Amino acid sequence: MNARHTMRITRLMGAALLLTAYGAEALQVIKIKPESGDMTPVVRRVLEGASDSEVKLVFSKGTYRFLPDQAVSKFYHITNHDDGDKKIIFYVDGLDSIEIEGNGASFVFHGQCAPFIFQNCANVTMSNLTIDWDIPFLFQGEILAANASEGWFDARPLTEGYSWSFENGHVSFPNIDGFSFEEFGHTYAFNKETKDVAHGASAMRLRPSKIEERKGGILRFYQKIQKGKEPPVGAVFGSKGHVNRYAPAVYGKASSNLAMDGVVVHHALGMGFLFERSENITVKNGGVYLSEGTDRVISSIADATHFSNCKGHILLENLRIEGMMDDGTNVHGTHVSVEKAIDSKTLRIRLEHKQQQGNVFAEAGDDVWFIHQPSTRRAAVNKVVSVKKIDATFTDLTFKNDLPTATAPGDVLENKSWNPTVTVRGCSIGKHRARNLVFKTPLKTVVENNRFISSDLASILFRGETSSWFESGAVEDVLIQNNHFTLCNHGGAEQAVLYITPRHGKNFNQDEPYDKNIRFINNTIETFDNRIIWADRADGLVIKGNTIRQTKDYEPLHPNAPVFEFTNCRNVELVGNTIEGSYPEMIRADRTSRATMTVKDNTGL
Structure with missing residues (x-):
């Protein structure tokens, strides 16, 4: 870190205000102003240097740019995302309270990074800020012609604000910091004016047998196209790449009382907001949607909001949710399958989907439903008294009472303790x-x-x-x-x-x-x-x-x-x-x- 950054951090830490309430620990308030260059080391030093368990970061209005080079690096199993090392800009773990007040600030991220991870926190508040990327992890182009019988379509790729290359008949994108997708992945056609999904434009797994460069910057994609399912001429197609769920923009894990107020996600390398095994969550007065005036047609790569194995109450209110490549919200638990009985009270369970590996299905004290084949109904309930993780796929659960006699391999379990009530009110989604x-x-x-x-x-x-x-x-x-x-x-x-x-x-x-x-x-x-x-x-x-x-x-x-x-x-x-x-x-x-x-x-x- 250079001397100028060190001096800036010292000034910020020195400007912290300590506010003390009766019987409560000190609240450390740190004010941060935008400066040119990478703000990642500033935020990292502030969070790592916090002296109290209750911290408030107050950002002045302006644009803040974040690079992954000096971010916190940690391996993560993130549900419904790809496992791996994540570059985390705001890494917050184990605080009693963390507040991030944006005051209308714009946070612009670059490359592969996870903007916000809150883990093991008792209270989390974010307000009044936007999240975007300088270069989106997208490939977009305007459809100029399509021929189903000959199996091709022509498109003019968008260039300004995007990063891609064409060499030896192959397109790669986004070509950022040495990373590129090997495939186009899920591809959709969108109405150029409304940015709505084009009428009748079914999903296409774009895997062209070859690509030709033609005059005027036009690319011809050779791929089998079903008659009547041609991408509409005049539409803009958007591709999000293959193996493309790096991380959500905002991720809350094993935390409680999370409140997102006026937080807007314009782009994300996965989901917009994801909460896993967390309790009491509010997302309101913001949303996931494209920035004004942009020519992009895709906001978040996956779901706008997602809640996995949560409890308490989930409130989505007064949100605008548009342009994502998956659901507006998905609220669910997890079924695990019975692998085998270890003894009369212990089962080995299996996490089935590859993007659930490493997830916590249950902890001691949780009640679990048994669902016995062939019935799909929730049956007996038993309480977990101990958990032994074998690896990312298998876990041994020991229960208070003997296993139901009907239990057999292939049955599934569902966590009864971790289910939320949900309210979705006053939102616009489409x-x-x-x-x-x-x-x-x-x-x-x-x-x-x-x-x-x-x-x-x-x-x-x-x-x-x-x-x-x-x-x-x-x-x-x-x-x-x-x-x-x-x-x-x-x-x-x-x-x-x-x-x-x-x-x-x-x-x-x-x-x-x-x-x-x-x-x-x-x-x-x-x-x-x-x-x-x-x-x-x-x-x-x-x-x-x-x-x-x-x-x-x-x-x-x-x-x-x-x-x-x-x-x-x-x-x-x-x-x-x-x-x-x-x-x-x-x-x-x-x-x-x-x-x-x-x-x-x-x-x-």
Whole structure:
């Protein structure tokens, strides 16, 4: 570190104000102003030199630039991300209280880095700042022509503000500090003007057999294209690379009372906000979206917000969420599979998905549900008394009582103690890949007074899993009311505005009721396609007082699909809804669903 940086840090530390309350430890307040050059060593020295367990960093308004060179380096298993060494700019571990007051500051990061990691903290507050990258980890280009029969499309790549190269018929990006993606990865077409996912533009895994450079800076990509699925001429396609979830912009782990107020993420090398095994979380008055005037079409590489194995209450309020390459939020636990019994009270469990390796499934004192094949229902509960980690995949759990006699390899466990209640209120979510909201918690969930403005897949998804991602579990108390849905599910894949679709392993019952007590009430849905609600294995689904209007914004992608479809459902109520439009089929239901279905007092049904 040079002398100027050392002097600057000394001045900052010397300017700290100590405020003491009766019976409380000192709160160390450190004021920081923007300066040219890399601010990473300043922040690192301030945090490492903090003398109290309660620290407040106050940033003056301005632009702060952060490089990874002098960041804290630590190996991390971050759920739903790629494992590995992370360069951490703000590394905060074990504080009783940490406050970061931005005052409208702009934090601009460079290269592979994790901006904020809060671990083992009792209180975390961030306010009024934006997070962005100087050069995004993206490749974008405008579609000029496409030919499905010959298997190619032409595009003019964007150059200003991006970093990529073309050599020997191969494109590499972002070429930052020696890092480049080897593949384009998931690629989507976006409307150039609205930056919405292009109508009918299904996801494309871009792996061209060859790339040709043509006149005027145009590249021709040779790849098999399904007829009718050509990337639209005039659209902008965006690629996010392969093996691309380096780290979230804000990551809270094993912490409590986390409050993000007025924090905006314009870009992230993974998710925007991720919280893992943490308690009581608020994200409000900010969001994840593109900066004003940018030509980028992708904000965060993955989910805007994500909550894994959390408890307490989660509040998402007054957020703008747009442009991400995955869900607006996903709230879930984790199913682990039973590997074998060690003794009468001890099980060896397996974390199944590669991006769950190293995660903490349970700790001593947690209650755990046993789910025995072939049933998908939560059964016996047992308390964990000790945990022995074998490696990143396997852990031995010892329980207070003997294991249930039905326990067998391939069964799954779910942590009962670590599930949150959830409120999503006053948010605007749309213009992105995947779903607006995904829920997998059995506790009370309320979604109200939001605006959902298009997504390429379902708007609200319920999908507990005992396969694939192994994200738990069944919901039991959900109220979705007074929301406005527009232009939903227009990326090409056949889903629905509200989509209930468990995904279980082959040895589990595929007909048994799973999600329960979902109430979809007094919502307004204005969209061009047919599918509004599609439910599989739901029990106690109430659809009441909603207004559904068919629009002419786009041609239907699935013109023969029904408005409502129910499979293996019980106790469905369709009451007092108004449907405006011309649909070929209103209700499609199998015998099981029809047996307990109530349909009355609807208009236009």
